[in-house]
Amino acid sequence: MTASRDQLISPRDANWAEALPQARGVTVAEIRARLSGARRLVVLDDDPTGTQTVRDVPVLTRWDVEDVRWALRQGTPGFYVLTNTRSLSPAAAAERNRDVARACLEAARLEDVQLTFASRGDSTLRGHFPLETDVLAEVLAEHGQPTHAVLLAPAYIDAGRVTVGGVHWAAGPAGLAPIADGEYARDATFGYHSSRLAEWVEEKSGGRLRADQVAEVHLTDIRAAGGGALRAVLSAAQDGQVVAIDAATDDDLRSAVLDIIAAERAGVGIVQRVGPSFVRARLGQEDGSRIDDERLAQLVDPDAHGLVVVGSHVGLTTRQLDVLRQRRSPTELELDVAKVMDPADRASHVEQLVRQAVTALADNLVVLRTSRQLVTGIDANGSLDIARTVSSALVDATARIVGQRRPSFVLAKGGITSSDVATEALRMDRAWIRGPILDGIVSLWEAASGFAADLPYVVFAGNVGDDTSLADVVERLEEASGRSEKPA
The missing domain is CATH 3.40.980.20 (Four-carbon acid sugar kinase, nucleotide binding domain)
Incomplete structure (x- = not known):
């Protein structure tokens, strides 16, 4: 699904936010109400900085089955596993993701809970993508759990990195600019040229995942009254189709989470590649205000x-x-x-x-x-x-x-x-x-x-x-x- 209106709206324009429909205003309480009985979130974090938006959540730096069982027993709706794969070669990163996912699924079996996996990558688009989500989908398939969609949501609201019209933007001294215009895109290991997420997916996959095969869900759809647009896209996805979503506020991410949880309850298998703000929304936490x-x-x-x-x-x-x-x-x-x-x-x-x-x-x-x-x-x-x-x-x-x-x-x-x-x-x-x-x-x-x-x-x-x-x-x-x- 796309929304052509969004493609005419650019954060380069001073009034871009006013040109969009108002955010839906989804509350944290609404998310928490849906978390009862929902899948437990496991965040495989490719470096530890992805924890900066949440509070009172367990984090593991080792992934023995007993460590994962400890995290599952803490009663939180999710937890982090620090994989540090951004510092590894592609082969080593794949092996580590595979080991972590298998340990988590075994621990979940022993604890009799269901899991959903989020691969937390850099909101500036650096990291091993699509390798990490590919591996998670492979391990889930080994356990009889197909992946129908790979959700891509890199927005980091607190740091001024948003996605609008399918394009990822970063805040700087002169305002918002396409992410590929900044220094992060020139990273020696994970550099890239595309700011539009669909084109970035094609670039990072070496053409295996074509831009025209990526489903884009824009803000006009995320903010539509009653929601449901993202759920419809996820429900129609097959064979790990990438679904890239816009987000400019925490409300946008919470709106997306409602649809994601509903799709999962209906049997849709989803692997998530996300920035830090998505995790906060998925865990039903308030904004990232500082520890007192x-x-x-x-x-x-x-x-x-x-x-x-x-x-x-x-x-x-x-x-x-x-x-x-x-x-x-x-x-x-x-x-x-x-x-x-x-x-x-x-x-x-x-x-x-x-x-x-x-x-x-x-x-x-x-x-x-x-x-x-x-x-x-x-x-x-x-x-x-x-x-x-x-x-x-x-x-x-x-x-x-x-x-x-x-x-x-x-x-x-x-x-x-x-x-x-x-x-x-x-x-x-x-x-x-x-x-x-x-x-x-x-x-x-x-x-x-x-x-x-x-x-x-x-x-x-x-x-x-x-x-x-x-x-x-x-x-x-x-x-x-x-x-x-x-x-x-």
């Missing part, structure tokens, strides 16, 4: 200083570091990528950084960061190999620092960095997502396992917020710990 100061004060240690670990190289992260320097004067330590890539220098370089950080944490906030110049390989796999080597050194240093001097909090900046610090440095197998520390864009976790249990852990994507957001988060954490004064 009282709860934050209960989590941080007033007798310690914080550790900020930065691996992201996007321009926004670099600007955010500049503002943090101006406001807080942290002790800043650089992991030199050239030394890390040289086996003769790596060990001594990491050891030196650990000693410096442990000493500095006694008196000041510490920033441990990679050098700002992005180093890439000769192809996508080469770039991933470099990223993994650098991340390994960063994780090694972080684990040793935390082991020798426990900080007040750990903040990890960057998707791959956040995942590796959580799983390898802090060894979190099970955790709770406690809520955003900035409205809808930065997530605070509390570990339920690992040697750093109860340590506040902040997951901060490289591509979200504005230039002041990193400094704002650090200031909130320092104020909660009673360290709000800027060091001399």
Whole structure:
């Protein structure tokens, strides 16, 4: 289904929102009422930053059947499994998705519940698509559960990334622009040229999934009185047809969720490839307002200083570091990528950084960061190999620092960095997502396992917020710990 009217409406126009019909105004209470008896949502998150829009939801970084059973027993309408596949090669990503899906389906059998799977990808369209949804559909088919439709809903409302007229848009200094015009589309590993989702699907599938075979459900359909347009499209889908939906508000996503749940109840098999905002709507949660100061004060240690670990190289992260320097004067330590890539220098370089950080944490906030110049390989796999080597050194240093001097909090900046610090440095197998520390864009976790249990852990994507957001988060954490004064 398409809506030609939407194709004439572009967010380049100042009055684009007024030219569309009013959103339906679906409430969280309506979603929660439909969740009773609905399939339990499993979110396979390709990096940990997808948790930034929800609160009080379990997250697993290990997927043994018993871990999944623990998550299912928590009584929430869904949970996350951190796969970190955006840092893996396509073959490794496929294998990991397969392992996770099989473990989840076995745990669901033992717990006698039904599941629905969402592959959470980047709202800037980076990641292994359609590979990951293909694998989920294959595993479901092994268990006698056909996939009729693959729902594509990348909108991230809190960060200003919306889909209108089948085109995905991103907010920037000059307003909304087609996503392919921005820096994310030039990603060394997951770059692309198309902003229209149907054409992006064709591009990323190498032509296997043609743009004219993608069903588009535009805002005029999502917002139609009484709903049902998306349900009709999903019910007619066959053989994993991609269905791309518009969304410019949380109400649009909640409207879509009502139709999705209704279609699933009628027997339609759906695999979902989504951005962060969809998960919040599907779980029946309110908007991504921040965790309150009282709860934050209960989590941080007033007798310690914080550790900020930065691996992201996007321009926004670099600007955010500049503002943090101006406001807080942290002790800043650089992991030199050239030394890390040289086996003769790596060990001594990491050891030196650990000693410096442990000493500095006694008196000041510490920033441990990679050098700002992005180093890439000769192809996508080469770039991933470099990223993994650098991340390994960063994780090694972080684990040793935390082991020798426990900080007040750990903040990890960057998707791959956040995942590796959580799983390898802090060894979190099970955790709770406690809520955003900035409205809808930065997530605070509390570990339920690992040697750093109860340590506040902040997951901060490289591509979200504005230039002041990193400094704002650090200031909130320092104020909660009673360290709000800027060091001399």
